[in-house]
Amino acid sequence: xxxxxxxxxxxxxxxxxxxxxxxxxxxxxxxxxxxxxxxxxxxxxxxxxxxxxxxxxxxxxxxxxxxxxxxxxxxxxxxxxxxxxxxxxxxxxxxxxxxxxxxxxxxxxxxxxxxxxxxxxxxxxxxxxxxxxxxxxxxxxxxxxxxxxxxxxxx
Amino acid sequence: xxxxxxxxxxxxxxxxxxxxxxxxxxxxxxxxxxxxxxxxxxxxxxxxxxxxxxxxxxxxxxxxxxxxxxxxxxxxxxxxxxxxxxxxxxxxxxxxxxxxxxxxxxxxxxxxxxxxxxxxxxxxxxxxxxxxxxxxxxxxxxxxxxxxxxxxxxxxxxxxxxxxxxxxxxxxxxxx
Numbered sequence: 036x037x038x039x040x041x042x043x044x045x046x047x048x049x050x051x052x053x054x055x056x057x058x059x060x061x062x063x064x065x066x067x068x069x070x071x072x073x074x075x076x077x078x079x080x081x082x083x084x085x086x087x088x089x090x091x092x093x094x095x096x097x098x099x100x101x102x103x104x105x106x107x108x109x110x111x112x113x114x115x116x117x118x119x120x121x122x123x124x125x126x127x128x129x130x131x132x133x134x135x136x137x138x139x140x141x142x143x144x145x146x147x148x149x150x151x152x153x154x155x156x157x158x159x160x161x162x163x164x165x166x167x168x169x170x171x172x173x174x175x176x177x178x179x180x181x182x183x184x185x186x187x188x189x190x
Numbered sequence: 191x192x193x194x195x196x197x198x199x200x201x202x203x204x205x206x207x208x209x210x211x212x213x214x215x216x217x218x219x220x221x222x223x224x225x226x227x228x229x230x231x232x233x234x235x236x237x238x239x240x241x242x243x244x245x246x247x248x249x250x251x252x253x254x255x256x257x258x259x260x261x262x263x264x265x266x267x268x269x270x271x272x273x274x275x276x277x278x279x280x281x282x283x284x285x286x287x288x289x290x291x292x293x294x295x296x297x298x299x300x301x302x303x304x305x306x307x308x309x310x311x312x313x314x315x316x317x318x319x320x321x322x323x324x325x326x327x328x329x330x331x332x333x334x335x336x337x338x339x340x341x342x343x344x345x346x347x348x349x350x351x352x353x354x355x356x357x358x359x360x361x362x363x364x365x366x
Binding site for chain 1: 315319320322323324325327329332333335336339340342343344346347348351357358359360361362363364365
């Protein structure tokens, strides 16, 4: 009971802060915009790589498919949080989607590209963990840890 | 690992709630930082359990995995020591390890031992993610918690690969 009471008490200011958000003119893009775009681009890249490696390197193709699925889940969760924080249509002037690089026909190059991709995603998410409020920091922490686990499998 | 008949222990997945002491959610440390004491105690309890688990698994896994198991145990011991120091700095006595833990299934071979290791890492990931969620934007504390969460997620993936489970990864390690 004590724990529940404390939780409700702590939740109060957060809820109030959430209600005041739309009234405040948002300045600049939401910090979750960049990781959301990156997650979408990574998912597209990994999906393409899974297709092109399907016959020549089924192990790499499976790793790419798994990465695509997890990055899609990241994109969905980040988009959900973006919509929660700023309901309404997506703001104009947001950064354009990151174009996925063309899939490398050389499979060794493809594995290296995928590894660099997950390292970059891990670094970006880990940086945001240090500054964002609790819920968002925890979300990005899970994204970073997931990317690290893909990097470990690809190495 | 045998449950103590006099004091049946909860599963690894659930024991933390019982050990979380009632008390202030945040305590100032000596350095003036505010730390989420309850979440840190939960993380420490998960580290105690993980250290115990790696003691059990060592007897069952093939020698090819011995080095990685040792590294995992060492990582959890270092994390336990660092977490105890943080709690002491915050003026809170660190929770001790349990005398015994009940596992979700009997450990009888390499596969069940690795599944137990996955459970321990999953618990640790959840506990450290909770530290991040309940902490202020303190780079030292969040950096340590993120390292712990990431390490747990990577080890869980390696054990899943060793035991042949799919999918190997989860999209949100530590998320309940």
